Amino acid sequence: MDLIEIVNVTKKFDNFTAVNNVNLKIKKGEFLGLLGPNGAGKTTIIKMLTGLLKPTEGEIYIDGRKMSRNNVEIKKRIGIVPQYTNLDKELTVYENLVFAAKLFRINKKQYSIKIKELLEFMELEEYKNRQVFKLSGGMQRRLMIAKALINEPDIIFLDEPTNGVDLNGRRRIWDIFKVMKTVGKTVIMTTHYIEEADYLCSMVCLINEGKIFKNDTPDNLKREQGRYTIEYFDNQNGQMVTKYRHFKSKEEALNHVPKIKNFHYTVRETTLEDVFYNLTSRKVV
């Protein structure tokens, strides 16, 4: 059964349509990536899914029940890492987590254990008594992820969760996300790091101007594009630009190589980034 159903959802801000008649079904255990350029409508979709915004038209169902700000039962089961920091800046790292736990009605015995575990996991232990406004951006991000997991949610919304996190931190967070995936949690993530989506997502939705125009597995998308890519530097109207060509197989790609007159080229496997680049730049033109 589909855990999340978005049915004919449109969101308008005054006269501006941010999300335009979106339909989407998300299965339990899916790790879905919402990808799209700035202003595509990703955050707006997540805000509607979490009850922060009300769709102008259409409905959202989670586990068969209509999502709204009053749906306390569903809210108990979801965890959210929003795009913008939502931390209490005056409180310390530890107090932020306690506060979140209290709002979820988790008792002290349970939350003490949980918080210890999360602090360790997010490598925030040595900062636990530091006030949030004194943390660096990446640390705040990690704290937001810890906060989102305080209630052991089974549906998790991640809006650019690793934005500004350093490489080590990101790898660490990916591990956490992978654990979520293996234990069967449903995750909806947006990101501008396409390799992140490629690495984690079982499904991706490509969005532009409020519309979903592709919804498939990363693998299928890459196959559709051509599994192999030649990347080379070439002259185009007097300007040097990087060009990409995609091929069904390695042989085809290698056969094409002699036709490239130019400097430098690479033959490699197609990535989701190639697909995304191709589809979005074509859209823009």
Add this chain to the structure above:
Amino acid sequence: MEITTVLWREFIFFKRRFFKITASALINPLLYLIAFGWGLGRDIQIEGATYMHFVIPGIIALTTMNTSFSAISTRINISKIHEKSFEFYLTSPVNMYLLTMGHVIAGALRGMYAAFLILIISCVFGIHIRINLAFILICFLNSFLFAAFGYGAALSIDSHYDMSRFTVYIMTPMSFLCGTFFSLDSLPFWAKTFINILPLTHASVSLRNIVINGQFNHTSIIILLIYSIAFYFFGAAMSYREMK
């Protein structure tokens, strides 16, 4: 549960800024007392009392109003517009009515704290103010209703710059008009009628009557209570407003 959680959180805030909050809460009343007390002189009699006894209850009403209103509206504004931490409330499984109540009580307690400081300063100035249970209750209702109003006001706007509208058009006029610094007796009938609708009038007049005569008009309590309930529901309704 939501109430104690919010109070716990606000208490941490208060504790960390104890000296700053206390110092700034002392400045205004101190200025009033110096200006009206020493400046105007202790010998002026008004409604059969010294001007100090007349004006201090007014200052208490005024200060509880302003402190509660601005304490809570600033907190909500920051957490809604700048920190975005308010969003977290909206996505957690809280009861919005209890959450509102927690914030409003926290704001009201800030108002009560400011009133307490004024009483202490008055003592330092050698003015003994008679207080009783009704006095405390009125202070609390006045703080509560303006905290609730501040909560709703802060949630009803999308930009911090809009907040000054409430201060300029509502709070400041009330500060001066509601019988805080002068007697309402000499006002024309229509002005008196209008001013009598405002909650601050009831708070300052009742507090003054308690201090000067030891008794007051009990309908004032009912009026303050009605305002409290109305503003509380206004605040709760505003927390359902779509956040942009």
